[in-house]
Amino acid sequence: MHIGIIGLGLIGGSIAKTLKKVHAQNSFIIGFDTDSLSAAKALEEGAIDHIATELGAEFSKCNVIFICTPVSSIDMVVEKLLPFIASDCILTDIGSTKESVMKKVEDILSGHTKKAYFIGGHPMTGSEQSGYEASTNYLFENAYYILTPSPGTPDFILFIMQKMVERLGAIPITLEPGYHDFATAVVSHLPHIIASSLVHLVKNQDGCEHSLHTLAAGGFKDITRIASSNPTIWQDICLSNKAPIKACLENYIASLTAFCQTLESEDSQAIYNFFNEAGRYRDTFQDGIKSDIAKVFTIFVDAEDEPGIIACIATLLSSHSINIKDIGIVNQREFASGVLRIAFGKKSEMEKAKHLLIKHNYTVYC
Numbered sequence: 001m002h003i004g005i006i007g008l009g010l011i012g013g014s015i016a017k018t019l020k021k022v023h024a025q026n027s028f029i030i031g032f033d034t035d036s037l038s039a040a041k042a043l044e045e046g047a048i049d050h051i052a053t054e055l056g057a058e059f060s061k062c063n064v065i066f067i068c069t070p071v072s073s074i075d076m077v078v079e080k081l082l083p084f085i086a087s088d089c090i091l092t093d094i095g096s097t098k099e100s101v102m103k104k105v106e107d108i109l110s111g112h113t114k115k116a117y118f119i120g121g122h123p124m125t126g127s128e129q130s131g132y133e134a135s136t137n138y139l140f141e142n143a144y145y146i147l148t149p150s151p152g153t154p155d156f157i158l159f160i161m162q163k164m165v166e167r168l169g170a171i172p173i174t175l176e177p178g179y180h181d182f183a184t185a186v187v188s189h190l191p192h193i194i195a196s197s198l199v200h201l202v203k204n205q206d207g208c209e210h211s212l213h214t215l216a217a218g219g220f221k222d223i224t225r226i227a228s229s230n231p232t233i234w235q236d237i238c239l240s241n242k243a244p245i246k247a248c249l250e251n252y253i254a255s256l257t258a259f260c261q262t263l264e265s266e267d268s269q270a271i272y273n274f275f276n277e278a279g280r281y282r283d284t285f286q287d288g289i290k291s292d293i294a295k296v297f298t299i300f301v302d303a304e305d306e307p308g309i310i311a312c313i314a315t316l317l318s319s320h321s322i323n324i325k326d327i328g329i330v331n332q333r334e335f336a337s338g339v340l341r342i343a344f345g346k347k348s349e350m351e352k353a354k355h356l357l358i359k360h361n362y363t364v365y366c
């Protein structure tokens, strides 16, 4: 497999290193970075096999190209690569915002004669560090990796990308780009803004003795770690997700104003509830409870060497509007002969599929 990686920083470098770890014999990785030192280091360490001199013909054999640059340059990279790539090449990005990037890329693709596939991606992992030096071959382990196909993305392209994400050690989740931007504004973009604003607060209120700086430890350092992130990356994220971030900020400002009033009125029960409710909800994050969007509901179906059985079952389920999240053959000793594993995104879909398959005389295990 030929893989291209444009931008060999924290995320691009980590994709290269991880693919080399899991795929070394089967992949040839071509890297490009405007910073030639990052590319040279990646080649020297064996994370990539070849450095491209430009966004050109060297990428023509790639099956998949990961665009790992700051959000504002993703569309420009697609535009430059398009004349050179194979028509069945999958282009994917890892940018932290999706709707505006995907809109720009789709405009470029629709105005071009070359028909390539583009599918948005966003690994929900990273760090406050940046650059190739900060990349690792384990960054994606057990992290959620959001995929945002557009309505025109064929199912098999989504399927290939889900498999790539799993090879990286991550958990694929499919979201609509607009929902992705709302969700990440809440859980990622707003917290980065809050972390930086807390640091500003200390900096602006500190005197020449720097005592606030000295005292800012423990919790303050925990909550502000992400304020050390790359400002160029965050400048791009804010500008490309302006509306959801503004809506979130307004909501957050309102909640702070409400707390200010609670404090002013010395409503001790309300103050207790504020901390208690947040604490109870925060505690559930450590229980490994995953939200419904990441859950997979699986059944197993006997499938003894019947030709076309996968197509038969897939057609039966889709004709009843049941979406298959994943399908594959299981070779486990607990099942004597061929068994199909079928995964669904919702429990209700799994139940519906189970009843339908039993009705059609399939043997189903849960």
Ligand SMILES: NC(=O)C1=CN([C@@H]2O[C@H](COP(=O)(O)OP(=O)(O)OC[C@H]3O[C@@H](n4cnc5c(N)ncnc54)[C@H](O)[C@@H]3O)[C@@H](O)[C@H]2O)C=CC1
Pocket (backbone or CB within 6 Å): 006, 007, 008, 009, 010, 011, 012, 032, 033, 034, 035, 038, 068, 069, 070, 071, 073, 077, 094, 095, 096, 097, 122, 123, 124, 125, 126, 127, 128, 129, 130, 131, 132, 230, 233, 237
């Ligand atoms: N930092 C993080 O934790 C996460 C970042 N992201 C997204 O990943 C992308 C990259 O972020 P990082 O890897 O953290 O940044 P980084 O700063 O570590 O790496 C970016 C790399 O892209 C290169 N680059 C910049 N413009 C380029 C261009 N036009 N052509 C080729 N190379 C170019 C830079 O020289 C640098 O090596 C961003 O879009 C960001 O939103 C996604 C998830 C997590």
Ligand SMILES: O=C(O)C(=O)Cc1ccc(O)cc1
Pocket (backbone or CB within 6 Å): 095, 096, 123, 124, 125, 126, 127, 128, 188, 226
């Ligand atoms: O360092 C952290 O905790 C992060 O939150 C990293 C991060 C930064 C940007 C993203 O789009 C996703 C994850």
